[in-house]
Amino acid sequence: MIENEIFRALADPTRRAIFEKLSTGGMNASALREGIEISQPAMSQHLAVLRSAGLVKEERQGRFVNYEVDPEGLALIAQWLAKYRAYWPARMEALKLLLKDMDQ
Amino acid sequence: MSRQKMPEQKNAIELEYEFSEPPQKVWRAVSTPELRENWLPKEALADPEAISVTPGEEVRYRLRDDTPPFLESIVTFRISANAHGGTSLRIIHELDDVRLRKAEKAAANTNGFCVMRAA
Numbered sequence A: 001m002i003e004n005e006i007f008r009a010l011a012d013p014t015r016r017a018i019f020e021k022l023s024t025g026g027m028n029a030s031a032l033r034e035g036i037e038i039s040q041p042a043m044s045q046h047l048a049v050l051r052s053a054g055l056v057k058e059e060r061q062g063r064f065v066n067y068e069v070d071p072e073g074l075a076l077i078a079q080w081l082a083k084y085r086a087y088w089p090a091r092m093e094a095l096k097l098l099l100k101d102m103d104q
Numbered sequence B: 001m002s003r004q005k006m007p008e009q010k011n012a013i014e015l016e017y018e019f020s021e022p023p024q025k026v027w028r029a030v031s032t033p034e035l036r037e038n039w040l041p042k043e044a045l046a047d048p049e050a051i052s053v054t055p056g057e058e059v060r061y062r063l064r065d066d067t068p069p070f071l072e073s074i075v076t077f078r079i080s081a082n083a084h085g086g087t088s089l090r091i092i093h094e095l096d097d098v099r100l101r102k103a104e105k106a107a108a109n110t111n112g113f114c115v116m117r118a119a
Helices: A002-013 A012-024 A028-034 A041-052 A074-101 B022-033 B098-109
Strands: A056-063 A064-069 B002-005 B010-017 B052-054 B057-066 B073-083 B087-095
Touching: A002 A012, A002 A041, A002 A056, A002 A074, A012 A028, A012 A041, A012 A064, A012 B002, A028 A064, A074 B010, A074 B022, A074 B087, B022 B073, B022 B087
Parallel strands: none
Antiparallel strands: A056 A064, B002 B010, B010 B087, B052 B057, B057 B073, B073 B087
């Protein structure tokens, strides 16, 4: 299930930090490592996990590989839909309770 | 209260709920910040101020997911009287994140020129 993969990929705080950094715009691996205490092989590994979850996409630009949040965002959208399909029924239960408590 | 799933478009959720309370009361619960806070806390909202309000009928809020990448979306609550003196509440929740919008635009632009045809 791709949703579990997304969850697993973003459960790691370092990967979450990498993903959030990429959310601000595409960049290469060395720019990505700035400000994150991480070795180059570890960064590659994290990027591989993010890629296989469909969250990040890589693009070769000359000598560099540029990473960016998958522009199709299909994995993200699937995760978002799943979350809010479960979210609203719970909110509606809470609204129902509130309506019972309210005066006319 | 019952729930009915509406046909879904991509990137959006549409749901409809029925309440036995009259529309005026449901409207207050949905649009008054102190009451809304009881079932839709401000932490879920990108902005506690509504985007738009049509009194008694419709209110829209901007939401921000609480987990990365904190996608933003717009939810519309539409209220109408149902046949039993109660209320139908329709929820239309659409993804509206600038990062995804950028992607949509880029995808649309890669097609070069587009040919319009009469139906």
